[in-house]
Amino acid sequence: MSIVDVDRFVADGFVKVEAVVPREVGDAARALVWQQMGLSPDDRSGWLQPVVWAADLTGVGPFGEIMRSPRLNQALDEVAGPGGWVPRGSLGNMPIRFPGVEPADDRGWHIDASVAKPDGSWAVSGRPESLLLLVLLSEVGDDDAPTRIRVGSQRDAERLLGEQVVDPFEAGPLLDTASKDRPVTYATGLPGDVYIVHPLTVHAADEHRGTRPRFMSQAPVFLTAPVAPGEGNALARAVL
Numbered sequence: 001m002s003i004v005d006v007d008r009f010v011a012d013g014f015v016k017v018e019a020v021v022p023r024e025v026g027d028a029a030r031a032l033v034w035q036q037m038g039l040s041p042d043d044r045s046g047w048l049q050p051v052v053w054a055a056d057l058t059g060v061g062p063f064g065e066i067m068r069s070p071r072l073n074q075a076l077d078e079v080a081g082p083g084g085w086v087p088r089g090s091l092g093n094m095p096i097r098f099p100g101v102e103p104a105d106d107r108g109w110h111i112d113a114s115v116a117k118p119d120g121s122w123a124v125s126g127r128p129e130s131l132l133l134l135v136l137l138s139e140v141g142d143d144d145a146p147t148r149i150r151v152g153s154q155r156d157a158e159r160l161l162g163e164q165v166v167d168p169f170e171a172g173p174l175l176d177t178a179s180k181d182r183p184v185t186y187a188t189g190l191p192g193d194v195y196i197v198h199p200l201t202v203h204a205a206d207e208h209r210g211t212r213p214r215f216m217s218q219a220p221v222f223l224t225a226p227v228a229p230g231e232g233n234a235l236a237r238a239v240l
Contacts, residue, residue, distance in 0.1 A: 003071060004078040004196070010238045013154035013201035015079070016187075017194045020072040021065055026191025029062040030137040030215045033094060041213070050104040050208065052096045056217065059089030066135060067091065067219075072194055076221065079196055080131065081233035085221050091135055092219035095205070097145040103207040109150070109176040111157055113168045114199045114220060124171045126161035128199035128227050130220040131235065136193045137217065143210035146186040147195075153179035153202035158229065158239040161200075175202050187216075198238050199227060 009015040033054045039046045056063040066072070067089055076085050113122035114130040140146050156178040161171070179202040186206070187195050197203065208214065223235070230236040 002078060003075045004234075006078055006234045009079060009196070009198070009234050012151045013198040013238055014149055015075070015196050016189060017072065017075045017196060018189065019192050020069040020075070020194050021062075021192045023191050025062045025065050026137050029056075029066065029091070030191060032061065032063070033096065033137065033215060037096065044100070047098045047100060047213070050098055050101045051106065052098065054094040054096055056091040056094065059091070063091050064089055066192070066194075075194075075196060079234045080221075080223060084224055084233055085131070086224065088219065088221060090219070091217035094137070094215065094217040097205070097208050097214040099144075099208045099210050099212065104205075107205040107207065108172050109179065109202050109204045110168065110172040111175060111200055111202055112218070112220065115165055115226075117165065122168070123165045124161065124168050125163065125165045126158045126200065126239075127163055128223075130222045131199050132197040132201075133217070133219045133221055134187050134195040134197060135217040135219065136187070136189050137191050137215035138213065139190055140188045140214055140216065141210065142186055142188060143208075144188075144212060145206050145208035145210070145214040146188045147216070148204045148206050149185050149187060149197070150179045150182035150202045151185055153182045154198040154200035154238050156182070157200035157202060198235060200239060
């Protein structure tokens with residue numbers, strides 16, 4: 001049985017995969033992140049910054065259980081093709097967003113750097129080499145600083161960038177303008193839900209208007225070949 005609506009991914013540039021692990025696994029991962037930050041869900045006096053960065057670099061415990069989820073792996077096969085992506089064991093970087101403080105100035109529209117340059121730095125291109133996973137570790141509603149996604153914007157980004165390799169900060173305003181007329185949706189859901197996002201889909205952080213911290217990881221999944229428009233896997237068809 002298929003997990004991903006591939007036609008919808010091709011049209012929209014992202015897909016939500018619900019419950020790649022049971023909710024309690026997401027809850028356990030969130031508890032470990034609280035420990036890493038040295039903060040408490042029961043003591044708001046420590047919630048002083050709009051964003052606190054955490055990271056999972058080891059894939060131990062519930063973190064690895066999420067990334068090794070058979071349901072997630074099948075979904076990635078359906079999007080990138082079997083053998084089209086490189087398994088990873090960790091969740092990577094996690095921007096934890098807190099309510100009740102002045103929002104950070106980091107909410108511009110962009111795509112994530114996904115092309116390695118010879119000097120070791122990273123850039124953006126219309127021929128990306130990784131896709132993006134957004135892994136929810138807390139309950140995220142419309143007011144809880146969900147990632148904003150411009151639906152179908154992967155085609156705008158491909159037309160703009162083509163085979164160019166561009167600095168991500170230079171590309172951001174250009175991508176914003178190119179995709180400004182696209183409808184916007186929000187990456188909401190429950191702990192254990194995952195969004196598979198096309199590497200050229202334009203997205204942005206949002207202001208936190210709720211009351212509960214937003215826990216989410218953003219991990220690149222490397223591809224075995226760069227994405228280019230074509231009749232191949234869903235990534236390629238999404239930018240035709």
